[in-house]
Amino acid sequence: xxxxxxxxxxxxxxxxxxxxxxxxxxxxxxxxxxxxxxxxxxxxxxxxxxxxxxxxxxxxxxxxxxxxxxxxxxxxxxxxxxxxxxxxxxxxxxxxxxxxxxxxxxxxxxxxxxxxxxxxxxxxxxxxxxxxxxxxxxxxxxxxxxxxxxxxxxxxxxxxxxxxxxxxxxxxxxxxxxxxxxxxxxxxxxxxxxxxxxxxxxxxxxxxxxxxxxxxxxxxxxxxxxxxxxxxxxxxxxxxxxxxxxxxxxxxxxxxxxxxxxxxxxxxxxxxxxxxxxxxxxxxxxxxxxxxxxxxxxxxxxxxxxxxxxxxxxxxxxxxxxxxxxxxxxxxxxxxxxxxxxxxxxxxxxxxxxxxxxxxxxxxxxxxxxxxxxxxxxxxxxxxxxxxxxxxxxxxxxxxxxxxxxxxxxxxxxxxxxxxxxx
Ligand code: ATP
Ligand code: MG
Numbered sequence: 001x002x003x004x005x006x007x008x009x010x011x012x013x014x015x016x017x018x019x020x021x022x023x024x025x026x027x028x029x030x031x032x033x034x035x036x037x038x039x040x041x042x043x044x045x046x047x048x049x050x051x052x053x054x055x056x057x058x059x060x061x062x063x064x065x066x067x068x069x070x071x072x073x074x075x076x077x078x079x080x081x082x083x084x085x086x087x088x089x090x091x092x093x094x095x096x097x098x099x100x101x102x103x104x105x106x107x108x109x110x111x112x113x114x115x116x117x118x119x120x121x122x123x124x125x126x127x128x129x130x131x132x133x134x135x136x137x138x139x140x141x142x143x144x145x146x147x148x149x150x151x152x153x154x155x156x157x158x159x160x161x162x163x164x165x166x167x168x169x170x171x172x173x174x175x176x177x178x179x180x181x182x183x184x185x186x187x188x189x190x191x192x193x194x195x196x197x198x199x200x201x202x203x204x205x206x207x208x209x210x211x212x213x214x215x216x217x218x219x220x221x222x223x224x225x226x227x228x229x230x231x232x233x234x235x236x237x238x239x240x241x242x243x244x245x246x247x248x249x250x251x252x253x254x255x256x257x258x259x260x261x262x263x264x265x266x267x268x269x270x271x272x273x274x275x276x277x278x279x280x281x282x283x284x285x286x287x288x289x290x291x292x293x294x295x296x297x298x299x300x301x302x303x304x305x306x307x308x309x310x311x312x313x314x315x316x317x318x319x320x321x322x323x324x325x326x327x328x329x330x331x332x333x334x335x336x337x338x339x340x341x342x343x344x345x346x347x348x349x350x351x352x353x354x355x356x357x358x359x360x361x362x363x364x365x366x367x368x369x370x371x372x373x374x375x376x377x378x379x380x381x382x383x384x385x386x387x388x389x390x391x392x393x394x395x396x397x398x399x400x401x402x403x404x405x406x407x408x409x410x411x412x413x414x415x416x417x418x419x420x421x422x423x
Pocket of ligand 1: 083113115120121122123124125126127258278280281282283284305306307308309310
């Protein structure tokens with residue numbers, strides 16, 4: 001036998017038993033975003049490598065070691081998108097979507113990062129993200145965070161913690177950076193190799209280190225909060241005030257810096273302790289410099305991205321059967337040749353009469369018993385039975401698969417009406 005080919009490490013099939021939950025999440029998010037006036041944008045999965053280098057930043061984990069980059073047949077360097085914001089901004093600039101107007105957009109789809117695969121961390125994973133352009137905030141910052149808070153409520157998720165920080169303006173960050181580098185230099189001996197390098201190239205990223213050996217040095221570092229001036233302070237306070245008024249709890253985490261370079265002022269993450277080490281399910285912030293950095297007229301912007309795999313894992317911990325849009329209402333059992341022929345016609349008539357009906361028809365024959373087994377496995381609530389006797393009498397048997405109820409015999413002419421009553 002030929003050797004079986006397997007999926008690429010860190011890239012996963014989402015099987016039919018799992019897609020119901022994915023769809024439930026996707027539909028809930030889509031509905032929510034539309035209620036706030038955000039519209040979907042779809043961009044290619046491949047972009048010029050340069051786009052990510054310029055937006056995410058050369059000295060970041062993503063660009064330094066996580067991107068899937070290759071030369072295509074023309075010799076262009078292309079990269080499978082590791083995140084969605086860069087492509088979204090590129091598309092907006094390319095199509096003039098930011099000229100004298102605000103844009104509220106969202107996107108979803110697969111992202112690619114060559115990380116070490118583990119629970120909650122994959123090489124192909126999915127994000128749903130949202131971006132708001134042309135608004136300086138803090139009102140829009142607040143709206144964006146409130147959308148995420150409402151999403152957890154819509155999904156029935158509990159126990160998520162909102163962590164909030166501000167990265168200030170580039171000027172404020174510059175002054176802070178000097179103080180931080182001083183602190184890191186004084187503690188050079190305790191830094192790991194990565195951080196020593198980062199200390200010179202991108203010191204704020206040291207704060208994002210996940211190495212426990214460095215926790216103390218990081219905890220003792222000065223915080224950016226101390227270097228904020230009036231405007232940034234007011235911006236931040238307006239958000240915390242708004243959150244308090246809306247009844248959304250938060251904690252200020254001065255170590256929250258985010259792994260991408262384009263952020264300014266507001267940054268936030270939603271974190272859970274129910275998923276082990278990979279507990280951040282949503283991360284975002286303001287990135288006022290990015291549009292200009294990619295060649296556009298400066299435009300303020302804020303957004304976030306959610307990790308779909310991690311949210312699905314959280315949804316799996318909820319009690320009760322997951323909603324499944326593909327579960328049939330009824331399964332049509334067909335006994336005998338005449339029924340097999342009549343079955344599809346009957347089914348089509350029902351579908352015409354009840355456009356919302358989810359009806360699965362037994363195809364390929366089989367004994368009564370095996371058909372009922374399939375009916376049961378389909379998850380349907382009802383079995384509709386059409387056999388020789390039913391054809392002769394012009395009726396259909398209606399059998400309850402999940403409830404203790406008496407089987408009914410319903411006139412074929414009145415079946416649609418009866419099903420409507422039941423469902
Ligand atoms: P982390 O600190 O977990 O590496 P990150 O800062 O790299 O996250 P972002 O680039 O901000 O993550 O992406 C937003 C969200 O996308 C994350 O909060 C997470 O939920 C999800 N995510 C990021 N990388 C992965 C991955 N490799 N596999 C699964 N989900 C991911
Ligand atoms: Mg990462």
